[in-house]
Amino acid sequence: MNVYKIHDIGELIKDNSYVGRGIVIGKSADGKKAVTAYFIMGRSENSRNRVFIEKDNGDVITAPFDESKVEDPSLIIYSAIRSYQNNLIVTNGDQTDTIYDGISSGKCFFKSLKTREFEPDAPNLTPRISGMLTFEDKDFSYKMSILKSADEQGTACNRYLFDYTALAGMGHFIHTYVCDGNPIPTFQGEPERVAIPNDIDEFTSTLWNNLNENNKISLYVRYIDLADGSVENRMINKNK
Numbered sequence: 001m002n003v004y005k006i007h008d009i010g011e012l013i014k015d016n017s018y019v020g021r022g023i024v025i026g027k028s029a030d031g032k033k034a035v036t037a038y039f040i041m042g043r044s045e046n047s048r049n050r051v052f053i054e055k056d057n058g059d060v061i062t063a064p065f066d067e068s069k070v071e072d073p074s075l076i077i078y079s080a081i082r083s084y085q086n087n088l089i090v091t092n093g094d095q096t097d098t099i100y101d102g103i104s105s106g107k108c109f110f111k112s113l114k115t116r117e118f119e120p121d122a123p124n125l126t127p128r129i130s131g132m133l134t135f136e137d138k139d140f141s142y143k144m145s146i147l148k149s150a151d152e153q154g155t156a157c158n159r160y161l162f163d164y165t166a167l168a169g170m171g172h173f174i175h176t177y178v179c180d181g182n183p184i185p186t187f188q189g190e191p192e193r194v195a196i197p198n199d200i201d202e203f204t205s206t207l208w209n210n211l212n213e214n215n216k217i218s219l220y221v222r223y224i225d226l227a228d229g230s231v232e233n234r235m236i237n238k239n240k
Helices: 010-015 093-102 107-111 200-210
Strands: 023-026 031-042 050-054 060-062 079-084 087-091 128-136 139-149 157-166 170-177 192-195 215-224 230-238
Touching: 010 050, 010 192, 010 200, 023 087, 023 093, 023 139, 031 079, 031 087, 031 128, 060 200, 079 093, 079 215, 093 107, 093 128, 107 128, 107 139, 107 157, 128 170, 139 170, 157 170, 170 215, 170 230, 200 215, 200 230
Parallel strands: none
Antiparallel strands: 023 031, 023 170, 031 215, 050 060, 060 079, 079 087, 087 128, 128 139, 139 157, 170 192, 215 230
16 A cells, blocks of 8 residues: 555545535645645535635635525535635635634634534534645645544544645645535545646646536635746636
């Protein structure tokens, strides 16, 4: 078994009907771009009734597609991507704001997340997954985290932190669920090592075309030029 194998993310997700919400962070193969991607999936009508919206400042939020059909906005409407100074935050819930508030007041990524736990959606107890890119000297490093229930009853929260040096051509992929189920089994182990191509359209199409057609909802991909800070984005919403 090669523990250093870098996987094709399309191969990891193509036969999996429900990986849930997913975050990818890494560096392009030529070493010139910082890359992040975030996607959401959904099984219920409430979860599927969403779109991504990119604001003028570059933040990305989830929003209802049809406001008349919203049942419970508490876990499905949130800021998915926010930036603070030289940090870019991406998460699957309102802990985006928790991290933003924490680092703006002098806390680190992990200490900010110490105040949060998994989502209160028993019996699934969906993990909170988070990532943060930190830019410095025309390069970057990144952190990822998952907050998971310690048991089936939600008795306690286990918090896992991963701290990465950005390497050309490689990224890490973390998602909320292993696969579909009832209850849905939560992600296990370390974030998966995945290949990051130079071309944003190639990466976007690989992700979108391999996510389950019935359950995928929205995808956002951002490539950031490390030399000049210029940004290129792709956003796909199934609801139009």
